[in-house]
Every structure is written in structure tokens, then in C-alpha cells.
Amino acid sequence: MQQDRLWNEWHPVCKAEELLEDPKQVFVLGERVVIFRNEKGVHAFKDLCIHRGAALSLGKVKNGNLVCAYHAWEYDCTGACEKIPALPSGRAIPSKARATVYHCEEYLGLIWVNLGEDPAPLVSFPEYSMEGYRTAICGPYEVKANAPRIIENFLDVSHLMFVHEGLLGDEDHAEVVDYKVEFVDNRLITSKIPVYQPNPDGRSKGGYADYVYEILNPTTARFTKTTEGSDDELTILLAVNQEDHEQAKAFMLLTRNYDLDMPDEPFIEFQDTIFYQDLDIVQSQKPELLPLDLQAELHLKSDALTIAYRKWLNELGVENGTNPIQDEARKKVLVQ
Ligand code: FES
Numbered sequence: 090m091q092q093d094r095l096w097n098e099w100h101p102v103c104k105a106e107e108l109l110e111d112p113k114q115v116f117v118l119g120e121r122v123v124i125f126r127n128e129k130g131v132h133a134f135k136d137l138c139i140h141r142g143a144a145l146s147l148g149k150v151k152n153g154n155l156v157c158a159y160h161a162w163e164y165d166c167t168g169a170c171e172k173i174p175a176l177p178s179g180r181a182i183p184s185k186a187r188a189t190v191y192h193c194e195e196y197l198g199l200i201w202v203n204l205g206e207d208p209a210p211l212v213s214f215p216e217y218s219m220e221g222y223r224t225a226i227c228g229p230y231e232v233k234a235n236a237p238r239i240i241e242n243f244l245d246v247s248h249l250m251f252v253h254e255g256l257l258g259d260e261d262h263a264e265v266v267d268y269k270v271e272f273v274d275n276r277l278i279t280s281k282i283p284v285y286q287p288n289p290d291g292r293s294k295g296g297y298a299d300y301v302y303e304i305l306n307p308t309t310a311r312f313t314k315t316t317e318g319s320d321d322e323l324t325i326l327l328a329v330n331q332e333d334h335e336q337a338k339a340f341m342l343l344t345r346n347y348d349l350d351m352p353d354e355p356f357i358e359f360q361d362t363i364f365y366q367d368l369d370i371v372q373s374q375k376p377e378l379l380p381l382d383l384q385a386e387l388h389l390k391s392d393a394l395t396i397a398y399r400k401w402l403n404e405l406g407v408e409n410g411t412n413p414i415q416d417e418a419r420k421k422v423l424v425q
């Protein structure tokens with residue numbers, strides 16, 4: 090069961106607004122997946138027609154069914170083939186004429202896919218629907234790296250003063266105070282970590298901000314940033330989809346309870362700047378797979394959160410951030 094951890098997790102594949110009347114091809118853990126929308130909601134199949142292996146994503150949605158572009162077999166949203174035009178009338182549709190169906194949900198303004206038979210719960214992000222909060226969706230950011238490296242970078246406090254100098258940190262305030270990491274309600278959570286911010290979120294209000302980080306599952310993490318003496322609260326949820334062994338896509342949800350009348354664009358642009366400052370670093374990291382052997386890299390106390398993350402991945406059986414190896418197709422995914 091633990092070995093199936095990533096396979097049973099939810100992976101964000103696109104913004105909900107991008108999935109309109111046409112089906113769309115996406116990749117999850119090396120699987121080619123087609124997602125489509127009909128009046129019943131959103132659906133995901135393996136992107137493969139059982140007849141002659143064409144990608145179903147080349148087809149179209151007609152009367153709620155996904156129709157293959159090649160010979161127009163029609164699949165309903167349960168994956169059953171309802172119509173085969175070449176079949177003489179009166180002849181039964183073979184029962185094996187089915188698409189492989191995956192779990193698919195529209196949630197938090199994104200489309201999420203789960204390949205597993207025993208899906209984990211969707212991540213909880215209450216701020217998204219809380220009154221007085223507003224969410225902007227950033228990304229998707231294309232990253233040539235593995236999801237755990239991307240998550241770790243997001244959780245890394247001591248780079249803020251260097252990679253994001255002048256925006257999220259100040260070289261002269263580089264020390265990181267000791268903080269606690271606890272496992273509560275199925276997630277890792279830190280105590281408040283103060284970080285001096287010369288220009289937090291592009292708002293030019295220098296001072297200390299407190300970060301509380303949470304790791305919700307192997308590929309989803311968040312932090313909430315607050316400032317003493319202010320009610321302003323910014324939460325960022327990072328959800329990463331490992332598309333295949335070398336490519337990932339990251340989405341960020343920025344939820345704020347201030348400047349609600351302001352458009353989202355400046356916040357998104359600021360986040361884009363921050364993300365692209367990190368990109369070269371993350372793509373340069375070797376080994377590509379996060380070393381879960383704690384002897385493999387050198388750790389400081391300030392790395393307590395990323396150490397806890399590595400230990401957790403290890404316990405979950407997400408070996409080296411890899412996917413469970415159950416068949417040849419999966420073996421190609423995320424394996425050195
Ligand atoms: Fe899809 Fe023939 S390959 S209908």
C-alpha cells in the first residue's frame with residue numbers, strides 16, 4: 090500500500106478554465122492521460138484507444154461522450170464504449186471495448202488526476218473558500234526537475250536572503266533561528282520562522298514576517314506568512330505534478346486577505362519573478378532524485394524542515410522520490 094503512495098495521490102494537471110469543450114492531453118507520472126469535460130463534470134482516461142492505440146485526446150466530446158478521432162468509437166464517461174460506427178447494426182459491442190478510467194476532480198480552480206485504485210483525500214486548503222480571502226492561481230511553471238526537489242526549494246528558508254535578495258530576504262539578516270517541526274493531522278508543520286523581508290510580495294514594507302510551513306503530502310506544501318501587529322495573511326499552496334522522469338509542472342495558489350480590490354496580476358507577476366529566480370538552482374541540483382539517505386548531503390539545524398520531509402518520504406516508501414515500480418511503464422518513471 091505504502092508503495093503506491095504517489096500513484097494514489099492527486100496531481101494538478103491544468104487550470105480548470107483551460108479545460109473547455111475539447112479534450113486535453115496531460116501527463117502524470119509518465120502516464121499519458123486525456124481529460125475532458127461534459128455536463129456531468131470532468132473525467133480522465135488513459136490517453137489510448139483500445140481499438141488501435143490512437144490518442145483519445147485527438148478526438149472530441151460529443152453528447153457527453155469522448156469520440157476517438159480515428160474510427161469514431163464513442164466512450165461514455167464511465168469508460169464504456171457506447172458506439173462503434175463500423176459495427177453492422179445488431180452486433181454487440183465487445184465488452185472489452187473500454188477506456189481505462191482514472192479519478193478526476195475540479196477543485197481549487199485546478200483539474201486534479203489520481204491514477205490510483207485507493208485515492209488519498211484531496212488536499213485541504215480552507216483559505217480558498219474563506220470569506221474575505223482572494224486566491225490567484227500562478228503557473229503552471231515548467232521545471233526540468235523532480236517534484237521533491239521543487240517542494241524542498243519551496244520549504245527552504247535559508248535561501249531567501251540570497252536567491253531572493255532584496256525581495257524576500259536580506260543578506261545581512263541571513264541567520265535562521267531554531268524552529269520546531271511537528272507531525273500533526275497527517276501533515277508536517279513548523280512553528281513560526283521569522284524572516285526579515287525588505288520588500289515582501291512587492292509591497293515595499295520592510296520588516297520581519299513569520300512563516301509557518303506545512304507539508305501536506307509528498308508533492309504538495311504550503312506556507313502562511315503573517316506579520317506581527319497586522320491581520321494581513323498570505324498563504325501559498327504549491328502543488329507539483331511529476332509529468333515524467335524529467336519534467337514537472339508546478340502550480341501555486343496565492344491566497345491573501347488584504348488588497349482585495351487590487352487585481353491579481355501584480356501578485357502573480359511577483360510570484361513569477363520569485364519562481365524564475367529559483368528555477369536555475371532547482372534544475373541544477375544533483376542528484377536529480379532527492380537523496381533520502383540523510384548521510385548523503387550535509388544538513389544544518391536550519392534545514393530541520395527539509396530533513397523532516399526526507400524522513401517522511403522515506404517512511405511513506407516514496408523511495409528517492411520515486412514512484413512505485415509495478416510494471417515496465419512505471420519503471421521508466423523517476424528511476425535513475
Ligand atoms: Fe480509436 Fe480506432 S483507434 S477508434
Ligand code: CO
Nearest residue numbers: 242252253367
Ligand atoms: Co525560492
